[in-house]
Amino acid sequence: MPELSVLLVTYNSGRHIDACLESLLQALDGIDSEILVHDNGSTDDTLDRLRRYPQAAVEEGTTNLGFAAACNLLGQRSRGRYLWFLNPDTKVHAAAARRLVEAADQRPDAGLYGARTITPGGRTVMASAQGRMTLWSLMCFATGMTTLAPSRRWSDPESMPGWDRLTSRPVPALSGGALMVGRDAWLRLGGFDSRYFMYAEDIDLCQRARRAGFLPYFVSEAIVEHEVGGSSSAGGKLVLLHRGKVTFLKKLWPPWQAYIGVHLLLAGVALRAAASRVGLFPESPGRSSGSAWQEAWRRRDEWRLGWEGAAE
Known part of the structure; x- marks a missing residue:
């Protein structure tokens, strides 16, 4: 072995x-x-x-x-x-x-x-x-707080801000x-x-x-x-990423929480797509571009139900 x-x-x-x-x-x-x-x-x-x-x-x-x-x-x-x-x-x-x-x-x-x-x-x-992905973290995404205040634990908990990844931990x-x-x-x-x-x-x-x-x-x-720079700004990756997230929610969360979580994801993508169209979306290294969010919103029917069979 x-x-x-x-x-x-x-x-x-x-x-x-x-x-x-x-x-x-x-x-x-x-x-x-x-x-x-x-x-x-x-x-x-x-x-x-x-x-x-x-x-x-x-x-x-x-x-x-x-x-x-x-x-x-x-x-x-x-x-x-x-x-x-x-x-x-x-x-x-x-x-x-x-x-x-x-x-x-x-x-x-x-x-x-x-x-x-x-x-x-x-x-x-x-x-x-x-x-962890939670209803609160998805609420922060849906309202744009994760983008507007990315270095705050209360507004971007999934990113675990305040920890530089230079130490080992669970x-x-x-x-x-x-x-x-x-x-x-x-x-x-x-x-x-x-x-x-x-x-x-x-x-x-x-x-x-x-x-x-x-x-x-x-x-x-x-x-x-x-x-990671090039692919992270592609709309196609956002489509796949959110399709995976929807599958995760439907599989591992109670149905009522998954329903809310999916609609919070939809709201967050819609907000970023709309904001980018009027020039309000902040660009920064490592963050998906406004055009990518617009593409993800246009293609929302490809990801909002997750991968086939996820509900079962």
């Missing part, structure tokens, strides 16, 4: 995969590990590039299963004590894998362990660790872009819920982990670089 299984899902990841694997191989030096890849039917040169790395065992899919379902396939194939799900557009710092394993050995009660994500410029991505939710899961926790939780095509499957897993008695743990010394 290897100590660590590193699991990557690729889809048209050709321009990123070399940098990811080169950094990963350095980070795994001295660790008994395996690298497993599932490709979701890439049409670019991803598979050609992957074949240059005999250290990675690649499964070539013919269709795009989505992130959660492909991760579950990788989990079934893996043999490691720990399963590290890693985005293919990341660069792993040299000590990241070692720090995650050390934290897991010291905190077996956590079950889930998250790395600290930084941008290529060195800015910490606060979404590496998040607070948290309500971790990002799935560099998430390590102990095998016992993975088996007890049954992996990701494959109803999520992508986005929010990580907060779903963390919520179920907490309900099962685990304490998801953020490891600040485990650093992974991720290019």
Whole structure:
């Protein structure tokens, strides 16, 4: 049994995969590990590039299963004590894998362990660790308070303001872009819920982990670089993100709370779309653009019901 299984899902990841694997191989030096890849039917040169790395065992899919379902396939194939799900557009710092394993050995009660994500410029991505989604947090989103007062705990609780992510601690939710899961926790939780095509499957897993008695743990010394700037401003990503959030609400909240929560999400997107049209939407690094919110509002029928089958 290897100590660590590193699991990557690729889809048209050709321009990123070399940098990811080169950094990963350095980070795994001295660790008994395996690298497993599932490709979701890439049409670019991803598979050609992957074949240059005999250290990675690649499964070539013919269709795009989505992130959660492909991760579950990788989990079934893996043999490691720990399963590290890693985005293919990341660069792993040299000590990241070692720090995650050390934290897991010291905190077996956590079950889930998250790395600290930084941008290529060195800015910490606060979404590496998040607070709980609640009716209050969604009310703050719906009324625009999360945008107008982003550094206040009362107005933006999901972002956990006041904590710079430079210390390690238990948290309500971790990002799935560099998430390590102990095998016992993975088996007890049954992996990701494959109803999520992508986005929010990580907060779903963390919520179920907490309900099962685990304490998801953020490891600040485990650093992974991720290019989040470009895609974070795309309207298509907001559509997928909110479709995942709606699925989360319908699945894990009581029906009356989920109903209110979904309408608060709709109100928040509508507010940002309207404000951006009249030039009132504040732009800042790491925040989705006004045009992205307008697109998300135009496409609201694509996400307001969640992924198919979420209600059941």
